[in-house]
Amino acid sequence: MKVTLLQRDILWADPKGNAAANEKIIKENPGSDLYLLPEMFSTGFATTPDGIAEKVDEEGICFTLNWMKKRAKEMSCAICGSVAVEEKGCFYNRLYFVTPDGVWQYDKHHLFTYGGENKRYSAGGEKRVIVEWRGVKILLQVCYDVRFPVFVRNRLIGEGYNPEYDAIIYVASWPASRVPAWRKLLPARAIENQCYVLAVNRVGEDPSCRYIGGTVLIDAMGNATAEAEEGKECAVTAELDMDALAKFRSKFPVLKDADKFQL
Numbered sequence: 001m002k003v004t005l006l007q008r009d010i011l012w013a014d015p016k017g018n019a020a021a022n023e024k025i026i027k028e029n030p031g032s033d034l035y036l037l038p039e040m041f042s043t044g045f046a047t048t049p050d051g052i053a054e055k056v057d058e059e060g061i062c063f064t065l066n067w068m069k070k071r072a073k074e075m076s077c078a079i080c081g082s083v084a085v086e087e088k089g090c091f092y093n094r095l096y097f098v099t100p101d102g103v104w105q106y107d108k109h110h111l112f113t114y115g116g117e118n119k120r121y122s123a124g125g126e127k128r129v130i131v132e133w134r135g136v137k138i139l140l141q142v143c144y145d146v147r148f149p150v151f152v153r154n155r156l157i158g159e160g161y162n163p164e165y166d167a168i169i170y171v172a173s174w175p176a177s178r179v180p181a182w183r184k185l186l187p188a189r190a191i192e193n194q195c196y197v198l199a200v201n202r203v204g205e206d207p208s209c210r211y212i213g214g215t216v217l218i219d220a221m222g223n224a225t226a227e228a229e230e231g232k233e234c235a236v237t238a239e240l241d242m243d244a245l246a247k248f249r250s251k252f253p254v255l256k257d258a259d260k261f262q263l
Contacts, residue, residue, distance in 0.1 A: 001034065001136050002033050003239075004029050004032040004035050004237045005228065006022065006026070007215040007234050007235070008021070008022070008025070009203050009204030010043070010206070013051075015043060015063050015064050016063070019063075038173060039142055041083070041171075041202075042081075042084070044206040045173035046084050047119070054085050055085070060087075068081075068096060078099045079096075080095065080097045080098070080169060091120050092108070092124070093108040093117070094108075097169075104131045106141070106142070108121070108142040110144045128152070130165050136240060136242065137163075137166045138166070139152060139167070139195075141168055141171075143173060149188070149189065153258070154193035154258075156258075161249060161253050165195060166195055166245060168197050170198070171200050173201070173202050175211060176209070176212040179212060182199075182214050183214060186216065188222075191220070193255075194249050194255055197216075197217070199214070199216050212230050212231045213230055213231060226238035
């Protein structure tokens with residue numbers, strides 16, 4: 001699978017402006033199976049969402065989701081990123097995974113209480129969301145979720161050595177001051193779950209924080225196989241080698257020895 005990670009400088013509270021900027025950078029990097037955008041990529045990370053979060057209509061559609069659906073169908077690809085949405089009077093940090101044929105969504109489970117996200121947003125439930133796209137099983141996660149390894153633990157299912165997923169997506173608005181932790185947590189999640197990690201963080205500034213990126217693709221051994229330039233708005237394209245992942249898992253089947261408890 002060919003993936004493009006979009007390290008963006010997000011325009012504050014401007015869904016239409018961000019859609020236009022995203023469309024430009026996606027079209028400049030054609031041919032990928034998946035385009036990955038940061039956390040709250042249509043507005044910036046808004047802990048006070050009133051007047052900023054996008055309203056979801058009765059059919060479950062907001063402006064940015066509609067844009068994602070159109071672009072996914074037009075380019076025969078998947079587009080993924082989180083959006084601040086308001087639905088039935090509640091606010092959610094909602095990660096959308098959109099393909100030409102469908103929409104999957106995951107509401108951020110671990111809200112960032114240190115930054116006040118829990119005061120206005122509702123957390124997602126205990127159920128994890130795993131999407132299969134072009135032969136790759138992908139677990140959807142958002143930013144702060146990366147600090148909680150129990151919730152994302154990969155487990156074997158069915159017969160033989162068959163992990164639940166092959167990759168974890170993390171979309172983030174992770175401040176510059178904590179990027180050293182980000183760079184350590186991501187390889188840990190890849191190593192312990194024998195999977196790829198696709199992580200996209202933003203650059204630039206919002207009313208509260210400064211961001212320098214840290215966008216990276218990490219393989220199951222914890223190696224960064226593709227990485228964005230620090231502090232620069234850019235796109236990084238790389239391949240997920242599923243044959244190499246299968247061979248590594250077969251040679252070194254550590255998940256067989258994992259704890260058997262369930263969440």
